[in-house]
Amino acid sequence: MQTVNPESIQIVKDTWAELIGHGPEIGERFYNRLFQQYPAYKKLFKNNPHDQHRKLAFAITLVVTKLNKIDQIAEEVRSLAMRHVKYGVQPEYFKPFIKLLVETIAEVRGERWKPEHTQAWREVMEAIGNAIAANIKSVQEKAHKNK
Numbered sequence: 001m002q003t004v005n006p007e008s009i010q011i012v013k014d015t016w017a018e019l020i021g022h023g024p025e026i027g028e029r030f031y032n033r034l035f036q037q038y039p040a041y042k043k044l045f046k047n048n049p050h051d052q053h054r055k056l057a058f059a060i061t062l063v064v065t066k067l068n069k070i071d072q073i074a075e076e077v078r079s080l081a082m083r084h085v086k087y088g089v090q091p092e093y094f095k096p097f098i099k100l101l102v103e104t105i106a107e108v109r110g111e112r113w114k115p116e117h118t119q120a121w122r123e124v125m126e127a128i129g130n131a132i133a134a135n136i137k138s139v140q141e142k143a144h145k146n147k
C-alpha cells in the first residue's frame with residue numbers, strides 16, 4: 001500500500017471522531033448523491049438503503065481505527081477486495097466514490113471543515129481505495145487467464 005503521511009492519518013482520526021454521530025446522515029446524503037451522479041452503481045447495492053447507510057459509517061470506522069496497523073489493513077484490503085469483486089465493483093469506481101464521500105463529509109461538517117481536511121481524507125481513502133482496486137484487478141486478471 002502507498003505510504004500515507006502520519007499527519008493525514010491523525011487528521012482523519014480526529015475529524016472522524018467528531019463526526020461519528022453523523023454516520024447515518026453522511027450515509028444517506030452520500031448514497032443519494034452517488035446514485036444521482038452514477039445511476040449505473042445503483043444495481044450493485046442489493047441491501048436495503050438503511051443498512052447501507054449504517055454500513056458506510058461502519059466501513060469508515062473500520063478503516064480509520066486500523067490505519068496505524070498496516071499489516072491488519074493489508075489483510076482487510078484483500079478480503080474487502082474479494083467481496084467487492086462479488087458485488088460487481090470495478091477498479092475505476094473507487095475514484096469517484098472517494099471524491100463524493102469526502103465532499104459529503106465536508107458538507108456535513110460545515111464551517112469547521114478545512115481544506116487540509118479534504119487533502120488528508122483524500123490521501124488516506126485513496127491509498128486504501130487504490131490498494132483494494134489493485135487487488136480487484138489482479139483477481140480479475142487471474143480469472144481471465146483461467147478462462
Ligand code: HEM
Pocket residue numbers: 041044045046047048052055058059060063080083084087089090093094097125128129132
Ligand atoms: C475505500 C473504499 C471502500 C471501502 C473501505 C468499502 C467497504 C465496504 C464494507 C465494509 C462493506 C460491507 C460489507 C463487506 O464488508 O463486504 C461494503 C459493501 C459494499 N460496497 Fe464497499 N467499500 C469501498 C468502496 C466501494 C466502491 C467504490 C463501491 C462501488 C461503487 C462499493 C460497493 C459496495 C457494495 C455494492 C457493497 C454491498 C452492499 C449491498 O449489498 O447492498 N464499495 N463496502
